[in-house]
Amino acid sequence: MQSDNPSAAILVIGDEILSGRTREGNAHHLAQVLTATGINLCEMRVVSDEQDQIVDAVRALDSSLGGKYDLLFTSGGIGPTHDDITADAVALAHGTLAEVNDAARAILQERCDRMGTELTPGRLRMARIPIGARLIENAVSGAPGFSIGNTHVMAGVPEVFRGMVAWLIPQLASGRPVQSQSIEVRRGESEVAEDLKQLAASFADLSLGSYPFHDEKGWGTNLVVRGLDPERVEAAMTALKQRLAL
Amino acid sequence: MQSDNPSAAILVIGDEILSGRTREGNAHHLAQVLTATGINLCEMRVVSDEQDQIVDAVRALDSSLGGKYDLLFTSGGIGPTHDDITADAVALAHGTLAEVNDAARAILQERCDRMGTELTPGRLRMARIPIGARLIENAVSGAPGFSIGNTHVMAGVPEVFRGMVAWLIPQLASGRPVQSQSIEVRRGESEVAEDLKQLAASFADLSLGSYPFHDEKGWGTNLVVRGLDPERVEAAMTALKQRLAL
Numbered sequence: 001m002q003s004d005n006p007s008a009a010i011l012v013i014g015d016e017i018l019s020g021r022t023r024e025g026n027a028h029h030l031a032q033v034l035t036a037t038g039i040n041l042c043e044m045r046v047v048s049d050e051q052d053q054i055v056d057a058v059r060a061l062d063s064s065l066g067g068k069y070d071l072l073f074t075s076g077g078i079g080p081t082h083d084d085i086t087a088d089a090v091a092l093a094h095g096t097l098a099e100v101n102d103a104a105r106a107i108l109q110e111r112c113d114r115m116g117t118e119l120t121p122g123r124l125r126m127a128r129i130p131i132g133a134r135l136i137e138n139a140v141s142g143a144p145g146f147s148i149g150n151t152h153v154m155a156g157v158p159e160v161f162r163g164m165v166a167w168l169i170p171q172l173a174s175g176r177p178v179q180s181q182s183i184e185v186r187r188g189e190s191e192v193a194e195d196l197k198q199l200a201a202s203f204a205d206l207s208l209g210s211y212p213f214h215d216e217k218g219w220g221t222n223l224v225v226r227g228l229d230p231e232r233v234e235a236a237m238t239a240l241k242q243r244l245a246l
Numbered sequence: 247m248q249s250d251n252p253s254a255a256i257l258v259i260g261d262e263i264l265s266g267r268t269r270e271g272n273a274h275h276l277a278q279v280l281t282a283t284g285i286n287l288c289e290m291r292v293v294s295d296e297q298d299q300i301v302d303a304v305r306a307l308d309s310s311l312g313g314k315y316d317l318l319f320t321s322g323g324i325g326p327t328h329d330d331i332t333a334d335a336v337a338l339a340h341g342t343l344a345e346v347n348d349a350a351r352a353i354l355q356e357r358c359d360r361m362g363t364e365l366t367p368g369r370l371r372m373a374r375i376p377i378g379a380r381l382i383e384n385a386v387s388g389a390p391g392f393s394i395g396n397t398h399v400m401a402g403v404p405e406v407f408r409g410m411v412a413w414l415i416p417q418l419a420s421g422r423p424v425q426s427q428s429i430e431v432r433r434g435e436s437e438v439a440e441d442l443k444q445l446a447a448s449f450a451d452l453s454l455g456s457y458p459f460h461d462e463k464g465w466g467t468n469l470v471v472r473g474l475d476p477e478r479v480e481a482a483m484t485a486l487k488q489r490l491a492l
Binding site: 015016017018019020021022023024025027028029030031032033034035041042043044045046047048049053079080081082083120121122123125126140141157159178180189190191192193194196197200207208209210211212213214219224226 | 261262263264265266267268269270271273274275276277278279280281287288289290291292293294295299325326327328329366367368369371372386387403405424426435436437438439440442443446453454455456457458459460465470472
């Protein structure tokens with residue numbers, strides 16, 4: 001599928017995903033938001049809470065550092081504990097340092113005052129932001145994310161991540177949202193492969209995908225047509241139905 | 247956490263994950279199996295059904311090609327349709343070509359004979375295997391996966407993927423399974439951060455993680471201790487409970 005839409009990657013940081021303890025969900029949520037917005041998600045990565053791993057991935061994925069994509073979104077590792085090293089690692093990748101940010105500290109102090117708690121060293125750790133970064137608002141629990149270069153750093157807690165995504169994405173330059181149509185057929189993928197291949201040749205501007213599944217009724221396949229032009233998507237789906245005599 | 251266990255990465259191939267249409271689950275399943283087996287999963291990636299993306303990722307992740315990890319597992323892109331290009335891309339990464347494999351063809355032919363269907367060009371496409379690769383058994387739907395170098399290529403359909411994992415993993419050299427203990431506390435992560443940090447300094451051979459969550463009762467944190475020696479894990483959990491007066 002050809003597209004002038006911005007390209008993007010998601011980097012999830014956290015041992016709990018790699019150990020299988022937690023099933024990743026933030027990248028899935030953001031993938032849906034990006035598709036609806038017109039940002040072309042090209043890659044997801046999950047790495048552990050280790051500085052080298054994070055630095056290498058940020059440099060490989062953020063175009064402002066010579067990496068592959070226009071935008072990089074991260075999730076995880078910006079909390080108050082010793083294994084939350086994302087702010088430092090992202091700062092290092094961008095050739096700077098993380099230090100306590102006055103605006104972030106004020107947000108945390110205001111929240112602590114309101115809740116009658118103390119701004120402990122652990123909480124203050126969440127105000128450590130790379131020098132030169134812009135804050136990402138956290139309406140859920142206060143502690144902000146941040147943007148530096150083309151890297152946008154958000155929290156791992158799902159509610160907080162979603163809040164940050166809702167605040168951030170509308171502010172980014174985006175392209176034309178991807179249109180899609182899908183149809184479920186009760187046939188194996190092999191039985192539709194040839195028709196799909198021939199159709200793909202006639203609609204090179206679109207992406208035609210087939211996704212087999214198995215349920216209590218046996219095998220079936222979901223056929224999905226995606227593209228930027230809704231009329232072309234409609235035309236391809238019509239042609240597909242004719243070919244398959246649906 | 248120090249470990250002599252083999253290191254591993256998972257590469258998921260499929261536009262449907264990146265578009266947000268499908269939530270990834272195979273990598274999560276395999277992560278749990280690897281942790282229980284004693285294989286140290288260090289990275290997950292998801293890339294689109296594009297040859298360059300797959301080739302680059304395989305070369306970056308498979309140590310037999312100069313990549314980062316002892317083992318690489320892939321999921322997706324080995325079906326019968328035009329967008330199933332994993333066999334060709336993995337072959338290319340390993341400096342060889344995919345062609346119809348006699349043993350794989352025999353498996354598919356036997357299955358077609360049994361089901362009274364024909365071995366169509368689409369189905370035969372699933373017998374295309376890189377030259378020199380070893381087959382991975384598919385007890386669910388016949389069409390095999392394969393292993394070449396340190397890359398192990400499996401299907402994307404969850405039932406088939408799980409069947410292949412169950413067949414493959416016991417045959418791989420593995421290490422000591424990771425032991426873990428966890429405890430849930432009804433406190434914010436900030437309130438346990440300092441205790442956790444001090445404990446981590448005394449148990450440098452273990453991995454101590456904290457995973458905040460939010461539910462109808464408010465904020466809580468799961469604290470997880472992981473390591474290879476069950477007695478050390480037990481000792482750290484006991485010390486943690488004492489520190490937190492649990």
